[in-house]
Amino acid sequence: MAALMDTRILLRKIKDLRCLTPKRTRVKAKWAATQAKSPATSLALQYFDATYSLQLGQQWPSARAGLLSERKYGALLNSFSHEAVLAELQAQGCRDFVSHTDQEGRGAASAFSPYAGGESEGRMEEESSVSLKKPDSVDQELSPLRLSPNIKCLVFPRGDITRFKAARPDMSGLLGYYLMDAASVLPCLALDVQEGHSVLDLCAAPGGKTLALLQTHSIRFLCVNDASVSRTLRLKKVLHSYVPKELLTNERLRITSLDGTKWGEIESNTFDRVLVDVPCTTDRHALMEEDNNIFNKSRTSERRKLPQLQMELLLAGIEAACPGGEIVYSTCSLSQLQNQYVVEQAVHLAREKHGIHLQVVNLRPLTHMFRKTFHFAPDLHLGEMVLPHLAANFGPIYMCKLRRLS
Numbered sequence: 335m336a337a338l339m340d341t342r343i344l345l346r347k348i349k350d351l352r353c354l355t356p357k358r359t360r361v362k363a364k365w366a367a368t369q370a371k372s373p374a375t376s377l378a379l380q381y382f383d384a385t386y387s388l389q390l391g392q393q394w395p396s397a398r399a400g401l402l403s404e405r406k407y408g409a410l411l412n413s414f415s416h417e418a419v420l421a422e423l424q425a426q427g428c429r430d431f432v433s434h435t436d437q438e439g440r441g442a443a444s445a446f447s448p449y450a451g452g453e454s455e456g457r458m459e460e461e462s463s464v465s466l467k468k469p470d471s472v473d474q475e476l477s478p479l480r481l482s483p484n485i486k487c488l489v490f491p492r493g494d495i496t497r498f499k500a501a502r503p504d505m506s507g508l509l510g511y512y513l514m515d516a517a518s519v520l521p522c523l524a525l526d527v528q529e530g531h532s533v534l535d536l537c538a539a540p541g542g543k544t545l546a547l548l549q550t551h552s553i554r555f556l557c558v559n560d561a562s563v564s565r566t567l568r569l570k571k572v573l574h575s576y577v578p579k580e581l582l583t584n585e586r587l588r589i590t591s592l593d594g595t596k597w598g599e600i601e602s603n604t605f606d607r608v609l610v611d612v613p614c615t616t617d618r619h620a621l622m623e624e625d626n627n628i629f630n631k632s633r634t635s636e637r638r639k640l641p642q643l644q645m646e647l648l649l650a651g652i653e654a655a656c657p658g659g660e661i662v663y664s665t666c667s668l669s670q671l672q673n674q675y676v677v678e679q680a681v682h683l684a685r686e687k688h689g690i691h692l693q694v695v696n697l698r699p700l701t702h703m704f705r706k707t708f709h710f711a712p713d714l715h716l717g718e719m720v721l722p723h724l725a726a727n728f729g730p731i732y733m734c735k736l737r738r739l740s
């Protein structure tokens with residue numbers, strides 16, 4: 335009898351509680367008509383487990399743990415804003431990863447031989463050795479390492495997951511730093527912008543890499559493009575929040591919202607440097623967010639077409655570069671299909687369709703210099719890749735640099 339009373343009291347309490355809960359939130363997950371049967375994030379994880387475990391082997395479990403954990407940011411210093419910001423960030427325990435490469439790294443990088451083993455062969459972190467396989471299909475070349483001294487990106491030390499505060503505007507309204515994945519700065523460093531260069535940023539929005547390129551203070555003319563009109567608007571807002579008005583004039587900057595795949599037809603053989611930072615599966619986003627997730631069932635066809643779109647964008651970027659010009663292709667995915675295969679295919683088609691001969695510039699000296707900040711994939715045969723890692727949770731970022739020979 336007492337047990338029956340207890341149950342009645344319990345049921346009444348539950349009923350009371352239900353009255354306090356607004357009706358529209360009282361939905362049993364399994365009954366909700368809108369609840370996706372297979373959330374896009376779960377589909378992404380299944381897909382990545384199947385493909386990346388084969389592609390990355392032993393590296394996958396640790397990259398997977400990194401991808402499923404909170405990412406680490408870097409603060410790209412805005413040299414157009416007030417100078418005190420650097421000291422403020424340093425006082426919080428951050429350091430600029432670009433200038434604070436260890437001297438051993440710099441020395442080894444300059445003496446580096448791309449394919450030989452022996453003394454110049456670097457060590458990836460403490461544990462795994464670097465092994466380079468020479469690709470059959472593309473010609474590779476090692477060139478001297480030049481880094482723009484003006485690009486500064488501050489990060490907290492390895493293992494420190496402190497978050498940055500939001501940047502504050504200075505007296506002229508410009509923000510002191512831009513928060514982005516610190517590994518996203520690497521393709522901009524790899525692009526090696528020199529004094530007087532004309533530069534094309536083919537898929538530029540929301541503009542983190544554009545800002546990094548502008549920090550070089552070397553660009554004569556910058557053309558930024560993004561096919562999405564709404565994202566181009568965002569890019570414009572970013573530029574106005576970080577760059578003085580006098581540098582955003584038509585003589586120095588052009589902002590367009592065109593389909594980048596057509597760029598070769600619009601303006602070929604023109605730019606000294608071209609950044610092709612393509613749309614991709616954005617692996618971190620695909621695992622963490624349902625909104626705007628490319629693994630959503632309704633976007634299957636779009637996802638399958640990504641490698642073709644990426645290849646067409648890279649090919650257009652190659653055509654847009656002048657002979658002798660350099661192109662950096664980048665993604666934020668670990669996928670071989672979207673990375674190495676796209677580059678191989680574009681290099682092949684550039685030669686066959688347009689008679690353009692390209693050389694792959696070996697970026698191993700660059701990754702060697704930054705091996706204490708990022709965890710790089712040890713044995714890619716084409717390009718370089720930052721793998722997420724719990725101790726240094728940046729990336730994924732893939733990059734491959736090409737030089738036009740003709």
Ligand code: SAM
Nearest residue numbers: 537538539540541542543561562593594611613
């Ligand atoms: N570079 C940007 C940055 O650092 O902030 C990120 C670029 S995001 C990875 C890829 C961009 O490509 C998206 O903004 C997307 O709108 C754009 N995009 C997609 N298709 C395009 C096309 N056909 N031509 C040009 N841009 C395109």
